[in-house]
Amino acid sequence: MTPTPILDLDDISISYSGVARAVSSVSLRVMPGEVVGLIGESGSGKSTLAHSILGLLPASASVEGRHMRLNGQDLLAASANARRHLRGPGAAMVFQNPMATFSPLHRIGRQLMDFLWRDRASSPDEKRRRIIHALADAGISDPEARFDAYPFELSGGMLQRISIAAALLMQPALLIADEPTTALDVTMEAQILHLMRELRQRTGVSILMISHQLGVIAEICDRVAVMYAGRIVEEGPVERIFADPRHGYTKALLSCELSLVEDGAARLPAISWRDEPGEVRP
Numbered sequence: 001m002t003p004t005p006i007l008d009l010d011d012i013s014i015s016y017s018g019v020a021r022a023v024s025s026v027s028l029r030v031m032p033g034e035v036v037g038l039i040g041e042s043g044s045g046k047s048t049l050a051h052s053i054l055g056l057l058p059a060s061a062s063v064e065g066r067h068m069r070l071n072g073q074d075l076l077a078a079s080a081n082a083r084r085h086l087r088g089p090g091a092a093m094v095f096q097n098p099m100a101t102f103s104p105l106h107r108i109g110r111q112l113m114d115f116l117w118r119d120r121a122s123s124p125d126e127k128r129r130r131i132i133h134a135l136a137d138a139g140i141s142d143p144e145a146r147f148d149a150y151p152f153e154l155s156g157g158m159l160q161r162i163s164i165a166a167a168l169l170m171q172p173a174l175l176i177a178d179e180p181t182t183a184l185d186v187t188m189e190a191q192i193l194h195l196m197r198e199l200r201q202r203t204g205v206s207i208l209m210i211s212h213q214l215g216v217i218a219e220i221c222d223r224v225a226v227m228y229a230g231r232i233v234e235e236g237p238v239e240r241i242f243a244d245p246r247h248g249y250t251k252a253l254l255s256c257e258l259s260l261v262e263d264g265a266a267r268l269p270a271i272s273w274r275d276e277p278g279e280v281r282p
């Protein structure tokens, strides 16, 4: 029997203020334990899609489509309040900038306690033990001391580890990571990717990894979907996409990345909307 997808998007379109479509007719599945990459240039709609799954879109956004199932429950059919409750065990997100994930005013431990608000049965001591355990699992040395630290006392890489631990504290079926290594240096990036691979193996969590870096996608993903101007223009196993890209935009993306590596630049250049995606040339 085919397993039920953890995430199942069918013909999803999203527009802001009823005008320009940020996402057009996107269908995408993430299976249990799978890591799917979503790649595309800035403005192609990756974050809009991710935020819609988490109910984080502003009120000006409207989402339509056949269904948006997370762990078997259709988010399009749920009210905003019901969606908020589905989100905890359903999906959790790791953001690009770990400094912005935490308030600078409160100790890490206190903020992580807030992630466990749903768990009313455990005592504060039990919650503290769980958090310290989760920090140790995320490779944080001396987790008791980090529990009492303020965010400014920790490095960006350490804070990103903590935000991954925090997301997993909610035991989500799907972890959405939106450019989780972009704000980090190369060494920390490698450590974070290693941690995510290990956590996937240990916990079986499915991951939707948003990135504009092909290197990150190649490192961790089983499958990749390429977004261009709000649409998924190509999708397939990561090895196939790299060895035999079929869509003109994917080919352009791969050759851009190669020249960026040579130039030492970091971001993908945008390709003119006037170009026909199928006709884009490297």
Ligand SMILES: Nc1ncnc2c1ncn2[C@@H]1O[C@H](COP(=O)(O)OP(=O)(O)OP(=O)(O)O)[C@@H](O)[C@H]1O
Pocket: 016, 022, 040, 041, 042, 043, 044, 045, 046, 047, 048, 049, 058, 060, 212
């Ligand atoms: N709050 C908003 N109001 C209006 N338009 C928005 C809003 N957020 C995003 N957009 C528009 O939606 C489109 C998709 O943007 P989105 O941020 O989803 O792309 P992205 O691929 O995630 O880009 P990046 O990699 O830069 O984050 C863009 O044209 C953007 O200008």
